[in-house]
Every structure is written in structure tokens, then in C-alpha cells.
Amino acid sequence: MKTDIIPTTQHGFLPGRSTVTCLLSSLDKWTKEIDRGNSVDVIYFDFQKAFDKVPHRRLIHKLNEAGIGSHLLEWISAFLSDRQFYVRIGDSFSDTYAVKSGVPQGSVLGPVLFAIYISDLSRLLKSNHTFYADDLKIFSDPSSNYDILTDDIKTVLQWCEICLIPVNRQKCAVLHLGGKNPCLPYQIEGEPLREVEKYVDLGVTIQNDLKWSEHISVIVKKANSLIFLLSKCFQTLTKDSFLILYKSHVRPLLEYAAVIWCPYFEKDIALLERTQRRATKMVKSIRDLPYSQRLQELSLNSLSERRLRNDIVWTFKILKGYLKIDLSTLFYISCEDRLRGHRLKLKHEKYKSRSREHFLNNRVFDAWNALPANIIDSESVNIFKSKLLLV
16 A cells, blocks of 8 residues: 555645644745745635535545555445435434535544545646645746646646536635735636735735734734633633633634744734733732733743744754654754754854744744753653753
């Protein structure tokens, strides 16, 4: 059986891959191109009800071609066959209908089967591209690769027609990146492809200038709305109950994929920190204390400190190979033997653009190189995290 059935461009529902690895891989290439003075066109595709549309016969055929056979293929075929569904509203039930297509959602196997079904599309594309399950984006410099991008659009549409998974044209879009972008037009199914100035990519708002103020404004608004709702639902909160609510509901909104959009404008940094400052006032017993003391009472760190620690942890996972996808091109390791400290010191990258200046590899440079060797040589991510807390 083949071991490379699912290509490395697929980041969804696989160990060591995630929405963050998908975004990191893409943003690394985009910021490098822009730093060289080039442009990037990112074309987003949306497949219509992709998980529900997968035809079982074609899926079994693709599994067989991928080298999955014998009893395992028979077991998967039985897993997909003779499935039924009905609709329940209150105490009323609809008639039962047969499920004629689609992979079972909510199962462990379903997303993997979909990833295998769509895997051959990756081998047909010539442009840079990444998948997260059924989310596909292709990208390249339009000044030199416009024909390749337009050919890849046709390739995606042809694949969709053959594999019976339609494209939702209204949700497809192109994002033009770079100050000198020619903003060339594209078509999809004979209609002009929608051009956007920003796009929500796997939960992160990407602007055409690669600044993060819009995304930060969105997540702060969501977090503040939730803080208001929680303050109304829970009139009296102890420190412990507050920490449970804050860490499980509010802080994840402010930190999801922060390694991608880490702020560098003072106004954005202050806006995020002000949200946590407001949240800590929900505990009445410490409401009148200064913010720094409230953090001490709650054993919390500032969001800025947490983002820096998150950057360092991601750098450790990438350089130590804990991810099941190669992102090592983000960093340049110094080959100088005379340098003091650990053996994974980063080499400083030259940059011209602000987007590259504040990308992960450049903003983590000083903090990572300053770490002692005994922390860098940690035997696992959890040990590394625990040692990092003591620094």
C-alpha cells in the first residue's frame, strides 16, 4: 500500500497538521514574494456541500487505485453502504431515506476518506496551493504565472465535473496581494471571479495589505460581546470560576492562530490587552486592584507575553520536527560554530517589507536565540513548555 496517499498540501484532519500549519505555509510564501517586490494572487475555491457529495463508487475506486484493497477495502465499502437518515423535529420523525453519497460526518474515518478522494486534484495543479479538507486556495505571482493560474482554475472545474463535487461560484474569490499587483481578471464558469480586499481564511481575516488590524478588531468585538454576556449571566464570580469561563470561552478567541497575525501596531496590542483587562474586572473581589495585580491574583500573564511564548513553542515544534509537515523553510539556521548558546540559533533574515519583518521567523529571532541549551534540548514539547515557564 502507498504511504503518500494524502499529499503534504493537505492540512485537514491529519496528525501534526492544522489550520495554523496551513496558514503558516501560505503566509511564508506570500510574504517572501512581496518582500522580493513581486505580487501574489490568491484564488479561493469553495466546494458546495463537498462532504455530502462524494459518490461512494468513485471513492471506492480511488481507494483501490491508491493501493487500499482486500479486506480493508471491503470493510470501508461496508462502512459506507446501507446508511440511512431521518429528520427529527421535537417528537416528530420524518420517513427514513437512504444515504446515496457522502462520507459520514462526525466519524474519524469520514474526513480521511474525503482527503483521499480529493488528493488527486493536488497532483494536477501547477500553482502553489494548500488544502484544509475541502478549503482550497491556489496562489502565484500573476505577472509571471497568470496563464498557469487561469489553467489551474480550469483544472479545478474539470476535476469537479468529473468527480461530481460542484463549486459554489458565489463563494469563490480572488485576493490581490502586493502594492504593484496588476489586479488581472479571472473567470470561473464563464463569469468574472469576485475580487475582494479581505477574505476570512480558516478563521483569520486576510487583508490585501497583509495587515492585521481588521482581524484584531473582529476578534476583540466577539470577545467583548461574550464578556458582556458572561457578566450578565454570572453576577458573582470567584477567581476559580472566572478562570474556567475566561480560559475556555474568551481567551481562545483572542489567541486562535496568533502565530499568524501577531500584532505589531501599538494600537492593536493595546486593544487586545484592554479586552483582557476588562475581563478580569468580572471578579468583584479584585476589581479595584491595578491590572498588573489582578493578573497576579489570577495567575495570568499578559496577552503579549503569551503570544511571545506561543511563538517560541511553535518555533520549537517546527525546528524539532514535531509537525507532520515540513515548515523548516521558515527559518535559516546559523552555521557559525563560534556562537555561544544552543545549536539551533537562527540566522537573521534580511527583509524589505513590513509583512516580512513581523513574520514569525523575524519576530522570534532574539527570544529564541537567547534561550539556554538545556531548554532547546528538551525531549518533548510538554517538557519544553514547562522549562520555558521557569525562564
